[in-house]
Amino acid sequence: MATFHVNARQVQLQHQAKSVDTARIEQAVRMILEAIGEAPDREGLVDTPARVARMYQEIFSGLHQDPRDELSARFHVEHGEVVLVRDISFYSMCEHHLLPFFGIAHIAYLPHNHVVTGLSKLARLVDVVAKKPQVQERMTNEIADALVEALEAEGVLVVVDAEHLCMSMRGIRKPGSRTTTVATRGRYLHHPHEREEVLRLIRLGG
Numbered sequence: 542m543a544t545f546h547v548n549a550r551q552v553q554l555q556h557q558a559k560s561v562d563t564a565r566i567e568q569a570v571r572m573i574l575e576a577i578g579e580a581p582d583r584e585g586l587v588d589t590p591a592r593v594a595r596m597y598q599e600i601f602s603g604l605h606q607d608p609r610d611e612l613s614a615r616f617h618v619e620h621g622e623v624v625l626v627r628d629i630s631f632y633s634m635c636e637h638h639l640l641p642f643f644g645i646a647h648i649a650y651l652p653h654n655h656v657v658t659g660l661s662k663l664a665r666l667v668d669v670v671a672k673k674p675q676v677q678e679r680m681t682n683e684i685a686d687a688l689v690e691a692l693e694a695e696g697v698l699v700v701v702d703a704e705h706l707c708m709s710m711r712g713i714r715k716p717g718s719r720t721t722t723v724a725t726r727g728r729y730l731h732h733p734h735e736r737e738e739v740l741r742l743i744r745l746g747g
């Protein structure tokens with residue numbers, strides 16, 4: 542069983558590697574360098590298109606992955622109350638400017654029938670939804686939906702807090718401004734006091 546799991550993951554990684562057309566990225570980066578008035582063949586830039594292609598392969602690796610696959614490790618525990626993992630750091634790329642936005646995600650869920658997933662899997666889930674051109678609201682909702690769909694979680698609360706470089710280093714230029722997004726599912730939609738309790742637990746980490 543464990544062996545199959547590893548093999549499936551290797552297949553998935555091979556698929557990921559193929560899903561980014563590195564040759565086209567290299568051509569495109571070269572064109573951008575020319576378009577901004579640079580000399581792509583000068584010493585410092587000659588390897589840059591290939592470097593950027595390798596980097597995009599890494600930072601956009603979530604594009605062809607199903608977030609729910611990250612939650613395939615499921616087991617029973619004698620625990621029927623909330624599970625909260627706080628302060629999961631992430632880096633994503635804003636789909637409007639292709640500049641990073643980065644921060645932390647907090648994930649809380651109420652297990653269905655005592656079925657939980659591994660704690661690290663929640664962090665893997667954040668990485669998969671972050672590693673593609675994104676907006677923060679969609680990222681937050683994709684995390685919540687994966688938990689409902691894969692774990693049938695009775696309730697989910699996801700809070701994402703991030704800084705967007707497209708607001709800091711260009712445009713409106715407001716470094717330090719932070720954006721908080723929340724996605725609520727299931728029981729927490731209808732039981733505000735329970736939702737408030739989870740938010741209180743999240744604040745304990747602050």
Ligand SMILES: Nc1nc2c(ncn2[C@@H]2O[C@H](COP(=O)(O)OP(=O)(O)OP(=O)(O)O)[C@@H](O)[C@H]2O)c(=O)[nH]1
Nearest residue numbers: 635636637642675676677678705707708711712713
């Ligand atoms: N809602 C939301 N907006 C985002 C996110 N990331 C970037 N944006 C915004 O996307 C918008 C794009 O606006 P446009 O007017 O098309 O682009 P722009 O002229 O570069 O806008 P400015 O950033 O205001 O200079 C900007 O207001 C960004 O702040 C995100 O994750 N969520």
Ligand SMILES: [Zn+2]
Nearest residue numbers: 635637638707
């Ligand atoms: Zn942006």
